[in-house]
Amino acid sequence: MTDVATKKRPVVMLAEFETPDAIVHAAEKVRDAGYEKWDVHTPYPLHGMDAAMGLKDSRLGWIVLACGLTGVTAAITMIQWMNGIDYPLVIGGKPPNAIPSMVPIMFELTVLLSAFGSVFGMLGLNELPKHHHPVFYSERFSAASNNRFFISIEVEDKKFDASKTKELLESTHPSHLELVEEEVA
């Protein structure tokens, strides 16, 4: 990784932990230290970590609700217009704009759009896909998807100070601590 030719710049400080308990404690410390541009990386969701990081509740629900409403409205307008207004045909002696027969499709479209809302909403909130990310410069970080737990504090964070931050993280007894650097052209 370390290449003479390319200039390097530190981007993120990465602390590695082995147990869930350890990282939760660590996270609380970092939270209390008042950092903002930092994150926790775990192979699976850790309970209580949201609290430990002091994160607010997800806003996804509202997005889904909006999409769902769009779905149901779209369905009823579409069917009413197509069968009831634009070309009303007498089908089975029933009124062309009869509501009951529209219910199934109203439901299906609601679900469909809600599903889109939740998935793409989630990706949006998470700013995914983001195939390139500083933490990936770290060789050890691959364990984050296996059995290790990481705390990453970005250099951009205004409270970031190489030494102070190092101290803080060391005080949480990480199994390993590194300052990840990225090449700059």
Added chain:
Amino acid sequence: MQIFPRSLNYLPLVAAVGVALLGGGVTFGIWYYFSPKNTQTGYAPEQPVPYSHKLHAGELGIDCRYCHANIERSQEAMIPPTQACMGCHAIVKKDSPKLAAIRGSWAGGTPVEWVRVHRVADYAYFDHSVHLAAGVGCVSCHGRVDQMDVVRQDQPLSMGWCLECHRDPTPNLRPKDQITNMTWTPTAEQAAQFAQATVKGPEHCSGCHR
């Protein structure tokens, strides 16, 4: 380790825009190019005889029904028999080279092979006479034939197009004696009177499909 270049982070944006553009493009393409408006109108094949409606109907002012004699009695517009041409051209321009085919047909009793211009699908049963009876003029569907040297399809003749008029014929209605008049425009009170007209085309399937 870092697998992808930073630039790849723009992927979502690029993808979103790309999909939007492509989707829009394809939709428009199909919408425009596949519609009868594009595929049907303007069809003006070359005819075996360079007959000019512009000359006959336009300048000479021959009434449509002189040649398309059946049109008020039959579903067929009836392409006129050679006989009809010879009616005049036995005397007028009897030696014109353009009329060779006509004379040949008359002499040999072989029909002139006109190329069909206006065509509705065979499962759609269009009837000229009833439309005339309702007071729909030739020009509504065939355009300004009196200005065409070569007959050209003027309207899409698609089902949607038919339905437009069947649902609201008013703009296309005119007095029975003006049926073949290519330039007729309603006076104010005429327009008002046709607005009240109860005549309306069928919208149910068997109205046209049997």
Added chain:
Amino acid sequence: MSSEENTTGMTRTTRTTTDRVAWRSLEEKVDPSRLKDEACGSDVVKQHVGAEELFQLNRRKFLTLSGAIGTLASVEGCIRRPVENILPYTDMPEYVNPGVPSHYATAVSEGGEVLGIVSTSYEGRPTKLEGNPEHPTSRGATSMWVQSSILDLYDHERLRGPRQNGAPSDFASFDKFFSEKIATLKQKGGAGLYILTQPTFSPTYVRTRQLVVDRLPSSRIAVYTPVPNSNAREAARLALGVPAHAIYDYSRAKVVLALDSDFLGTDPGSTLSSRQFANAREMESAAGSMNRLYSVEPTLSVTGSNADHRLRLPAQDIARYARALAAELTSLGVELGQVGSSVKGAQTEGIPEQWIKSVARDLYKNRGQCLIVAGPRQPVAVHALTYALNRALGNSGKTVTFTEPVDAQEPENFDSLKTLVSMINAGRVDTLVILGGNPVYDAPADLNFAEALKKVPTSITFSAYSDETASLSTWQIPRAHELESWGDQQSTRGDYSVQQPLIAPLWGGRTDAEVLAQIAGEPNWRAYDLVKTTVETRGIKGEVAWRKLLHKGISDTRFGAVLGSTPLRDAEIAAAVQRLGSVAPLPANTFEAVFTVDNKILDGRYANNSWLQELPDPITRITWDNAALFSPTTAKQLEIKNGDMVRIKHGDRAIDIVAWLQPGTAAQSIILPLGWGRKQAGTVGNNKGFNVYPLRTLAAPHFISGVTVEKLNKKYALAQTQEHDSMEGRPLAIDATLAEYKNTPNFPEYKSPDPHQTPLWRMQDYSTGEQWGMNIDLNTCTGCGACAIACQAENNVPVVGKTEVARGREMHWLRIDRYYIGDDADEPEVAFQPVACVHCETAPCENVCPVAATSHSPSGLNDQAYNRCIGTRYCMNNCPYKVRRFNFLNYNQEIPETVQMQKNPNVTVRFRGVIEKCTYCVQRIEGARINARRQGRTEVRDSDVDAACSQACASGSITFGNLNDPNSKVARKRKSDRSYALLSEIGTRPRTRFLGKIRNPNPEMNTVKS
């Protein structure tokens, strides 16, 4: 005619023909050369091209969808339609109005009667035949044979020109040969010239034949048809001393006794008989009265299945029954004179007593308004006896009378053929001219006609097909179809009609009269001249009268004297009955074979007609085959099951045929339908069913006793359209006895209750405008099947063939359900129920179609838009009446060029993968609507429209019209208390309603069974 495959080519050639026709049928003199290759602009074969286009269109779409979409330009190019030419007339004939059908009145001789008809022609291309309302024998109705004869006309397998010793020749060389031949024969006064013809109703024919007899005195004429009505005729000759037709009026008969007679089915004049019978049977209300029909017969015929009482009796015992009945009548005081003594001591073994006593009493009670009729199968004496009985019962001049026939000189059928063959074998025949018929196939087997024919030095056969007979003769010449030639016909009642050609002979062709005139050496031997002359000799003089005759289709005056008052010659009748003697009943375990005319293809003449082939037999519901019919109990004894092959032997003659258990068959009778197993009928008719003629001898052409049955361990698969005979106690074809009807006039409503529940939604309003509806009166419906064929002809309904029928894929829009009622397999009561789309106001089929291909029209029609249908078949599932048909395969792929000409241009021919069904003949409705608009009317009159089925129905059981017109037939019938909706409890609110069937059993007879 060219056989280009491409559509335009096909169109052009077809148009050429039709155009020449239009010309020919209007102008007398025709110069084909001048008319060559003329054509008119209308889409003559629209529907066919329709199918083609539909197909291409779809295939194009299919490719565009499935294949990768190329550049837009190319896509554009591929959507651009192919160039299509329009060929207008060069010199348009007068009266031709392209796109608007013209109608011509003419007549056809069908079986033993003449039917006045009116043809519908497009640019001179006849597409449909209807009865001529002016004509008393049809009164606007037709039979399945008339309806399907239009298909025969266009049969592409007809003989396409003269053939000499099998090799193609032409008329020129034939005429040369023929004239020389005639010349040589003339020198010998015609000695050695024999002419074999068909029975005729044509005065012109008779006139020209007389010319032959006069000018070639030594020539001889023979007449042969396999199933003639000659016994009745001979009986009349015997009873009256002069040849005569017995004429019956069923409408005035309160009681009818049919002795082995199928006057509602295959007997001559059944169209008129059905109408008359229906008149006497129709019940306006419970207050009215209706006739009663007794039927005594060996096989369950259409007539028998409509009888109130039916007695199964071997054909040979009918005579015994007739005598016993006569005896009983005399004892009741009916004055039979000498005949009375001749019937004494009739054996009544095996005949239920009440069938003699009660029936006799019933007839006696209805003196002067009853009728006894015997069938063509029965011997002369039986016919003579019925004449005597009718006379004695005071029916003459009321329900029965006699008329003078057109052809008084007609020789006796079988005798004349016998003489002919013996002459041939004696080497006395030099030239044999055969005018129609197919003796090689259908002559009595012991005559061995084929061998005889080969011995004839010069045989000239005029035939529509290169059939069994034609192919064996020196010359085969096309015989013109009745619809493509000039001719004339006189009905048994003396109504005189001129036949005008609706189309020029498709492949040349001569009429019988023309040939005879040629033989007689007439200079003007063209049919037109011959007919014109006949007409003049009959006192119809002048152009005006001639035009009027053509236009009206029937003469104002009747010809042929009515012999009503001629006294019967009792002595001769008595003698004949004596001669008949008393036939001993069949000994146990012996059988008689009864040769019946097939219910569809008659004696085999319609074998190559695919419509009739596919039409299920009215009784057995078998298509594309015949079968030996056994009574179920007999079959059980013989351990025969449906589909077993059996060998039926008589003496050294034997045939192998498939067996079928037919309820209602006499225990000791085996029914063998004639006309099947053709070898040279054409691709449609060849090798369908089994030929039973080999068992038929001169001695016993109608039935033979003493046949033996041997079960072969072979199976043969038959294709039925209806496999289940019982109604399972469901209220479908609802019936009641007259007594029950009088007690509960609205009995159908009780059996098939209408919930009358209003749906949850607001109903459509059908109270205004034209609202089309139909009634089917089960009381008068005889189940004959004419409506089904009429529908097929009108609506371009495809034929699918035996294998597809066997798989349950028949396409008939209108089917006739036939149910057996009662638990005795041998004595079924029969109920017929024609079922087509009933046009439900709340149609289950419409709700389920994902693409709205079927929906309702403002006038209450259940529309089916073929071109919108994608073929999910969901509607088919959800139709409780199962009247929706699906094109499982492309059944219209190969329509022969000429057959295309029959297709109705106003009906789309359906492509594979789409659903089709009865449309109430919407093309006729829309046609009437357009017509009304042209005439500035906003509403369509009830009289403007009739559906093909109701128009064809001879018994007037089907009524169609505008329900909102209080004076319309349909609205009035609807008011009947017998009116009910099929499966009304589902709440489909069908527009087609049925009227319950009434049976009128004789209260004296404890059971309707024998």
Added chain:
Amino acid sequence: MSADAPIKEIGETPLVPAHVDHAFISNEVSRVTEQRAPIGWWLVFGTALIALGALGLSVGWLVWNGIGSWGNNSPVAWAWDITNFVWWIGIGHAGTLISAVLFLFRQKWRTSINRFSEAMTIFAVICALLYPTIHVGRIWLLYWCFPIPNQMSMWPNFKSPLLWDVFAVSTYFTVSLLFWYVGLLPDFATLRDRAKDVLRKRLYGAFALGWRGSNRHWRNYERAYLILAALSTPLVLSVHSVVSFDFATSVMPGWHTTIFPPYFVAGAVFSGFAMVSTLMILCRQVYGLKDIMTMKHLEMMNKIMLVTGSLVGYAYSMEFFIAWYSGNEYERYCFINRATGPYWWAYWTMITCNVVSPQFFWFKRFRTSIPVMFALSITINIGMWFERFVIIVTSLHRDYLPSSWGSFSPTIIDIGCYVGSIGLFFTLFSLFLRWIPMVAMFEVKAALPGAQPSHHGAHEEHDSHAALAVKEA
């Protein structure tokens, strides 16, 4: 309540053996996609491909010659085509059910099987979608079923249950696919990070969308997952209800039955679980994943099959009873005809396979015997196919008018289309096994003993799902 409480939830024995830890899970599951495929895989894949070929031929023949190449006729206008459709759709219900419903009910044991039951769902739905597509007479016009503006200015008929189907099934397919992919994200990341060669890295990397296990992501992620689960649950019920409407809203005796929606759903779950356990047993044997897909899991499945099987049996008896009780002669005849008519054998096969056979699962001995449950799971799928056959063919072949009664017999093309669809299914499934982690690694990890922090107020939030659920409420 202690951290490993979840494992205690079901039964006294733990769900997974003690030696199983995070790394173990990663290795066990990932190796399947990393090592060479075992011979068993090739066998299945090969046979499946052959069957797939048969499908191609049959469908080609069908489209070229028309529906007539099947045995369908009048009155049996629908036969094997729709039978297969409903059968596959039914099978396609287990996946979503397991991942959604069991998720909401916090059935921990689902974690090791939800992944591939979801996969199975998707492939089954693909097979199902095949039939409505090819069963129409004019397939090239199928797009008329969708509300696309056109020159005819015609629209679909939204009153038709068939159209509801179009929407229901396609929605179901889309949502299941999304659900599945969302679940796959973290596991793709795992594969990405384990990958040695660049191609694998880039490939899995691309699909992982740059997932880095960020807790800020997990927060939204889990919410999304929960919502999807909440959406899929009614969806999965609606789909088979709508399918049952095809029949229930018609007027045909034997079809027009109010019991259909619940009864169809029960049947769907039943057949779905049967198919899942068939596949589970296979994979388990082929890949030796006994520690992840434990006998405990299989036993749970069998219990559910016992319940749903009995439900279905109850439905059978109820519709029969009602048919008799209604006094409607057509309805009554229809059911008597099912049991005693020409197709009695189909009816009794259905009863035996669906009602009788699951009863074995009352006994732990059978519940825990691999051969028995394998045999039964297959029996049940056969039985469920016959259920649809009975409903469709035996109802149609004798309806209102005896005159139009008929019968049905399949052609070689019918058989080709059916067997072929099974080929399609297994082709897709074996590809899935080969390239995609068949167990949701991160979910299993999360459910392992000691996987969650011990001290943090576990009493109110004893697991994240509960937490989320609480927040939802």
